[in-house]
Amino acid sequence: xxxxxxxxxxxxxxxxxxxxxxxxxxxxxxxxxxxxxxxxxxxxxxxxxxxxxxxxxxxxxxxxxxxxxxxxxxxxxxxxxxxxxxxxxxxxxxxxxxxxxxxxxxxxxxxxxxxxxxxxxxxxxxxxxxxxxxxxxxxxxxxxxxxxxxxxxxxxxxxxxxxxxxxxxxxxxxxxxxxxxxxxxxxxxxxxxxxxxxxxxxxxxxxxxxxxxxxxxxxxxxxxxxxxxxxxxxxxxxxxxxxxxxxxxxxxxxxxxxxxxxxxxxxxxxxxxxxxxxxxxxxxxxxxxxxxxxxxxxxxxxxxxxxxxxxxxxxxxxxxxxxxxxxxxxxxxxxxxxxxxxxxx
Amino acid sequence: xxxxxxxxxxxxxxxxxxxxxxxxxxxxxxxxxxxxxxxxxxxxxxxxxxxxxxxxxxxxxxxxxxxxxxxxxxxxxxxxxxxxxxxxxxxxxxxxxxxxxxxxxxxxxxxxxxxxxxxxxxxxxxxxxxxxxxxxxxxxxxxxxxxxxxxxxxxxxxxxxxxxxxxxxxxxxxxxxxxxxxxxxxxxxxxxxxxxxxxxxxxxxxxxxxxxxxxxxxxxxxxxxxxxxxxxxxxxxxxxxxxxxxxxxxxxxxxxxxxxxxxxxxxxxxxxxxxxxxxxxxx
Numbered sequence: 001x002x003x004x005x006x007x008x009x010x011x012x013x014x015x016x017x018x019x020x021x022x023x024x025x026x027x028x029x030x031x032x033x034x035x036x037x038x039x040x041x042x043x044x045x046x047x048x049x050x051x052x053x054x055x056x057x058x059x060x061x062x063x064x065x066x067x068x069x070x071x072x073x074x075x076x077x078x079x080x081x082x083x084x085x086x087x088x089x090x091x092x093x094x095x096x097x098x099x100x101x102x103x104x105x106x107x108x109x110x111x112x113x114x115x116x117x118x119x120x121x122x123x124x125x126x127x128x129x130x131x132x133x134x135x136x137x138x139x140x141x142x143x144x145x146x147x148x149x150x151x152x153x154x155x156x157x158x159x160x161x162x163x164x165x166x167x168x169x170x171x172x173x174x175x176x177x178x179x180x181x182x183x184x185x186x187x188x189x190x191x192x193x194x195x196x197x198x199x200x201x202x203x204x205x206x207x208x209x210x211x212x213x214x215x216x217x218x219x220x221x222x223x224x225x226x227x228x229x230x231x232x233x234x235x236x237x238x239x240x241x242x243x244x245x246x247x248x249x250x251x252x253x254x255x256x257x258x259x260x261x262x263x264x265x266x267x268x269x270x271x272x273x274x275x276x277x278x279x280x281x282x283x284x285x286x287x288x289x290x291x292x293x294x295x296x297x298x299x300x301x302x303x304x305x306x307x308x309x310x311x312x313x314x315x316x317x318x319x320x321x322x323x324x325x326x327x328x329x330x331x332x333x334x335x336x337x338x339x340x341x342x343x344x345x
Numbered sequence: 346x347x348x349x350x351x352x353x354x355x356x357x358x359x360x361x362x363x364x365x366x367x368x369x370x371x372x373x374x375x376x377x378x379x380x381x382x383x384x385x386x387x388x389x390x391x392x393x394x395x396x397x398x399x400x401x402x403x404x405x406x407x408x409x410x411x412x413x414x415x416x417x418x419x420x421x422x423x424x425x426x427x428x429x430x431x432x433x434x435x436x437x438x439x440x441x442x443x444x445x446x447x448x449x450x451x452x453x454x455x456x457x458x459x460x461x462x463x464x465x466x467x468x469x470x471x472x473x474x475x476x477x478x479x480x481x482x483x484x485x486x487x488x489x490x491x492x493x494x495x496x497x498x499x500x501x502x503x504x505x506x507x508x509x510x511x512x513x514x515x516x517x518x519x520x521x522x523x524x525x526x527x528x529x530x531x532x533x534x535x536x537x538x539x540x541x542x543x544x545x546x547x548x549x550x551x552x553x554x555x556x557x558x559x560x561x562x563x564x565x566x567x568x569x570x571x572x573x574x575x576x577x578x579x580x581x582x583x584x585x586x587x588x589x590x591x592x593x594x595x596x597x598x599x600x601x602x603x604x605x606x607x608x609x610x611x612x613x614x615x616x617x618x619x620x621x622x623x624x625x626x627x628x
Contacts, residue, residue, distance in 0.1 A: 011520050072523065075475065075485050100518040104487040107472035111443060111479035116579030119439075119470035134583070140467060147584035192484040192531075195524040198515055206519050212621070237623050254490070254538040255517060260466050261382060261537050269621045283469075290619055291592065292612065298598070307592050308615050310608045312599030320609040328613075328622075 003091040004030040004037045005155075007082075008054060008062075009101055012071075013045030017209065018097040020057045020167035025124055025160060026095055027058035027168060029133070032126040033092070036060040042081050044071035048178065055176035058168050062176065067183035072196070073101045076189035079108045084187055086113055091155050093133050095124070098159035098264075099208065110157050116150030117157040120264070122164050122287055133158065138286065143279075162208055163266040164287055203253035205239050212238025213267045213288075215258055216246055217281070219274015219295060219314055223251040228318045229273060235325040241265070243281050259284035274314045277302030294318070346399030346497050346510075347456040348390040350423060351446050351477065352383040354407050354414035355467040379414045382462035384421070384542035385535050389492070390460045391422035392540055397497040400424040402453055406434055406445055412558050420545030420553035427453070431562040436575025439468070443476025445573060448566045450481065457498050457510065459532040463488060474534035483532045486525050490517040490538040498529055 008019035096102035357376035415426030464471035478485035494513035
């Protein structure tokens with residue numbers, strides 16, 4: 001059996017968007033290998049309609065291992081479940097999201113299955129002739145693209161950055177099987193206990209899953225000015241990011257930090273305001289689909305990697321941009337929100 | 346409490362080259378530092394030791410020169426350093442690296458906690474921490490941003506169940522801070538928010554200079570030779586390419602307010618063309 005598997009993720013019973021992105025990737029690989037594509041969900045509370053939508057987005061089979069004990073991620077139990085399934089079905093390729101869950105679970109499982117694992121892939125392909133998975137990833141802060149394969153070990157495992165590809169359009173005529181797999185008690189590792197989420201967290205932001213990120217750097221000059229970015233983020237349906245410099249100055253909290261010592265993001269639109277573009281920051285944004293830079297310094301490195309740059313006073317530019325977006329919303333009834341929210345009801 | 350901190354020596358700049366034949370990094374001739382993200386792990390361990398007593402062993406796998414990284418960690422407050430170095434380890438991927446480190450940690454005797462950086466700034470995989478946990482069968486918490494409860498092990502009762510202590514941690518994940526209880530021994534990978542690293546003290550530097558750093562080679566470890574180094578690594582680098590740095594984008598100069606209005610107009614048209622603006626509400 002040379003199955004391709006993708007791992008779906010859920011939070012509080014809702015499938016995450018990356019589950020569908022992975023299916024688009026997996027479909028292309030499965031077609032090249034002339035094999036089936038399965039989506040695996042380890043979680044709880046995901047309803048049948050959502051599981052069916054995995055079929056509509058490319059899965060031939062959906063394996064749903066759902067149990068209240070799997071509602072939240074704990075590495076040991078999830079690893080036990082996945083290792084058990086791998087040993088039972090022996091898939092050839094497993095793709096997971098390069099999320100906090102995927103980046104924890106996959107290395108744990110790879111060790112136990114003696115499998116090769118490549119982190120944070122941006123491109124995946126099948127090598128003609130051998131059928132090996134070719135995994136391409138940015139290395140050394142994105143300065144180099146390395147293509148990696150695992151010739152002698154199975155499964156071939158990879159994590160893929162969220163937002164680095166689009167899901168296939170839903171095809172409601174697609175047929176596929178949804179198989180509920182009960183959780184075997186012996187797979188539950190009781191050592192680590194998930195206790196839910198801290199409810200009082202202030203200044204938290206989900207940057208990794210935002211379609212639009214508008215980030216500020218030293219040019220923002222002070223904490224209060226980040227409100228300008230929040231205003232634009234609200235108008236564009238996005239989230240606010242920051243450079244290390246801005247975080248270290250206490251202007252915004254660490255969850256906003258993008259770059260080598262913060263988060264790596266691939267939004268559809270990244271706007272950098274007052275960001276010079278240190279290599280450490282660029283490493284975190286290079287795979288963004290569209291990069292916009294606003295900076296008074298024409299030589300700022302961020303301008304050089306941008307698709308669109310404005311050399312000018314950033315407060316004037318941000319103010320004008322906000323005014324125009326507000327006008328547009330008032331006149332055209334534009335709805336703030338993700339520019340391309342997938343419909344999969 | 347015995348805390349183990351595995352660290353990595355990384356190139357100081359991001360402008361490292363790769364060997365076109367093996368696809369691994371050429372480290373010769375480039376300045377090195379302790380992986381900046383490992384400093385948060387070292388600081389976390391030092392704070393735990395200050396609060397609860399015990400000792401910290403730091404270890405690294407790398408060329409002989411990686412001893413320098415261990416001395417820096419000792420200067421920051423680690424007690425002992427162990428260097429794992431052998432030609433047989435060269436070219437290890439994250440699978441082989443986590444195996445070798447795990448086998449080295451087994452030689453350190455009983456420990457209560459392993460604290461690692463979330464990833465290294467050169468390899469950038471974040472896979473070695475969870476990998477070590479898998480080899481040693483330790484419960485693992487990644488992306489730890491806070492430790493809110495420490496129940497240290499009871500010194501006299503190491504062998505008894507429940508006497509090994511435990512932690513409550515907060516993991517910084519996509520949806521917020523996930524709270525997790527872990528029994529010791531356990532492995533944590535930590536992020537910057539947990540602990541701003543201190544500078545080495547003069548006393549620390551003196552201690553670091555005088556410290557004896559034992560060397561562990563492949564012969565000193567109980568290892569399966571087929572699991573080591575480039576040959577033992579399941580993943581193989583087959584191609585290395587330098588991507589185009591610029592995107593050939595448009596740069597608009599806006600020296601005054603009129604020009605700003607024009608530039609923003611152009612930007613909006615550009616975003617509209619790429620379908621990046623919020624869509625109009627459907628009736």
